[in-house]
Amino acid sequence: MNISKIQNFDLRNFKADHIRNFSIIAHIDHGKSTLADRLLELTGTISGRVKNEQFLDKLQVERERGITVKAQTASLFYQYKDEIYLLNLIDTPGHVDFSYEVSRSLYACQGAVLLVDAVQGVQAQTMANFFLAFEQDLTIIPAINKIDMANADPERIAGEMNKAFDIKKDELLHISAKTGLNVETVLDAVIEKVKSPQGDENKPLKSLLFDSWFDEYRGVICLIEVIDGEITKGDKITAASTEQTYEVLDIGLMYPEPLQTEALYTGQVGFLIAGMKTVKEARIGDTLYHTSHPIEPLPGFKPAKSMVFAGIYPVDTSEFETMRDAIEKLTLNDPSVHVEKESSVALGLGFRCGFLGLLHMDVFKQRLEQEHNVAIITTSPTVLYKILLTNGEEILIENPSNFPESVRIEEVFEPIVNATIITPKEYLGNMIKLCEERRGTQTEMTFLDEGRLILRYKLPLNEIITDYYDKLKSGSAGYASFDYELSGYQAANLVKMNILLNGKPVDALSVIVHEDKAFSMGRRLTKKLKEVIHRQMFEVAIQAAIGAKIIARESVSAMRKDVTAKCYGGDITRKRKLLEKQKEGKKKMKQVGNVELPQEAFLTVLKSEE
Structure with missing residues (x-):
């Protein structure tokens, strides 16, 4: 359908019974973003000519890793049996760390397309996402994707889906998102099977804020689902969790870029700009209502809890300010990253960051380096004890x-x-x-x-x-x-293991380990450090200790100048005197000397799991 026609549309005509809100859930690489692209093309939301592979995956890291990190949304208009329906596709991330994004995306849906690869079959995240959708009582439309591949085995996959999810063979759609084969059957099934939003247009406004991001020019953009009532440009609204009041400055559909419509009505999903300064004001799962008509808020989302923690430091200490600005910009769009300032004797000033999981941390680091060109060191990740x-x-x-x-x-x-x-x-x-x-x-x-x-x-x-x-x-x-x-x-039975260099603990290298593994880990770390610490003018003792007990030790021998080089022959006592003098000097140096740790020392220790 042509966009020019849509701009003349009055969204008021789309009552809840002609609206369907759905998402696509799948394991990584099972073709979710490709299917989303085909649906956008099929409904004329994007033209086949200007298509950008994985249109809804906007971040560079998403395209490189083939994952979806931020939930995106697009509205589609689709003609079915001579009637036009408004379908809102709410894109969800597929990875375990982003399951909080999945659950909040699903909260705005009434149905989900469960996509399974015709070669790889049911995977661990297929199961996790299925049960998330099932718990939220969504209508599930199962589809087997990539049936055009030479080694596709839809029969075997159908058996797996029956065993894992109790889905019968005749319920399955067989599609190929890449070639577009049978893709329209997905939209038909969404209209036939998914319930329309159950709101009341005559009640006061109640809307769910299910996502938000920061735009440099327009401030915070929120994605909302209107549950009851309607919301119009110029309305005064209040956020239930903070009780702050805003004016609706702009509102409309994601088509898939923001398209202004002046108003949104019951059951519709779209964007809202209300002059919020930071994403922290736009709390995910919050309820927005008209200031003049307070209502009972929706049951909120559980805030995302940080589970994995790591220190992030600049490689060059003079770049601390640059790194701080970069982290601030990234957290504008990801309120689930918890950030605190910290300083380390070995690494200088940095930040202690909390993440949802390891992939979340990797993606954050990759975005810091790629989008902001900051060289960073991260300390060994830990959990909350x-x-x-x-x-x-x-x-x-x-x-x-x-x-x-x-x-x-x-x-x-x-x-x-x-x-x-x-x-x-x-x-x-x-x-x-x-x-x-x-x-x-x-x-x-x-x-x-x-x-x-x-x-x-x-x-x-x-x-x-x-x-x-x-x-x-x-x-x-x-x-x-x-x-x-x-x-x-x-x-x-957990203990703290310190790494000592010449008797001084290095804070950035200490770890919490299980007592049974402490000895082997201590030996491994001291060996690794011996390889990366450069020889100094004095001997360096590398020790792993639990409390006062030393459990492993390695030494980096000192560089030694040949002080006896000029003594040709002659008395042995003369040579001995020179060597003793050198030894005394080394001792003094050892007390004063500070062991220099190269950057590789930290990186090697982090990766030393072999």
């Missing part, structure tokens, strides 16, 4: 340098996750070995079909935040998939 002290007080610790002395600790609790791994049966041994090494406890093992299994494990979050995912992929030739959800805390 609960510590019960001997005096009965309970404290939360995420920075190893704040870990209390062992005499003050009654018990330490660490966060635990329920992990789901889907793997081909020939790699089952590797997967079990990996989980056992990471202190995992198996809770379930079932066959998905004759070739693949579903494994469920309870694992400490601390054990999976460094390189677990890489090991999982390499141990299964890339075929296993993994997903996790948090499941509370449990007691564990």
Whole structure:
């Protein structure tokens, strides 16, 4: 349908029964963004000529990694049985760390298209996203994608979907988003099966704010779903959580770029600009209402909780200001990153940042480096521990340098996750070995079909935040998939391990480890450091210590000048005197000398999981 016709449309004519709000949920790389592009083309929202591959994936990092990080939205007009429907496609991220984005995107929907790859089949995140949608009581439209591929096996996949989700074969759509084959059946199914929004146009305004981002020219842009009533440009509105009042400066549809419409009505989804200064004012899950008609707010979203923490420092300390500005700009669009200033003896000034998970942290680092050209060092990631002290007080610790002395600790609790791994049966041994090494406890093992299994494990979050995912992929030739959800805390025997250089602890290198693993990790870290610390004019002792107990040691021998070079022959006592003098000088130097740590030392330690 042509955009020129739409601008003459009156959105008031689109009553709730002609509106459908839906999203597409899938595992990474199962074709979600490609299907979104085809739907935009099919409905004339973007033309086939100007198409930008993965139109809704706007960030460079999204296109490079093939993932969706920020939820985007687009409105489509579609003619079905001679009637025109307004379909709002709410794009969701597919990765485990962004599941809070998925859940808030789904909150604005009444239905979801469940997309499964015809070759790879059901994966761990397919299951996680299915259950998220199922819990929110959405109508699910199952579709098998990529049926044009030579090795596609829709029969096998249909069997898997029946086993995993109890979906019958006749309910499945067979499509190819890449070629456009049968894509229109998706839109037909959305109109036939998905419920229309259940709002009341005669009630006062009640709308859900489900996403927001910062635009340099227009300030904060919010995405809202109008649940009851209507909202017009110029209205005075109030945000329920902060009770701040704003004026609606601009409003309209995402088509897929913002298209002004002057008003939005019951059941419609669109953008709103109301002069908010920061994204923190636009709280996800907040309720907006007319200031003159206060209402009972919607049950809010749980705010996203940081689970993985790391220190971020500039490589060059003079770039601290540049890095601070870059972090401020990025957090404008991602209120789920928790940022605090911190300083380290070894690394200077920096920030302590909290993330939702490891991919979230990687994406944040990549965006800092790519979009803002800042060279950074990150310290080893840690999780949030609960510590019960001997005096009965309970404290939360995420920075190893704040870990209390062992005499003050009654018990330490660490966060635990329920992990789901889907793997081909020939790699089952590797997967079990990996989980056992990471202190995992198996809770379930079932066959998905004759070739693949579903494994469920309870694992400490601390054990999976460094390189677990890489090991999982390499141990299964890339075929296993993994997903996790948090499941509370449990007691564990954890200790703080310090790294000492010539008897002085280096704060940025201390880690919290399980007592059983402390010795092997201490040996590994000291060995690694020995390789990267340059020789100094004096000997450097590298030690790993738990409390006062040294558990591993390596030494970097001193560079030595040949002080006896000019003594040709002659008395041995003369040589000895010169060597003794040199030894004394070295001792003095060792007390005064400060060991210089190269940047690689930190990077090597972070990656030293072999």
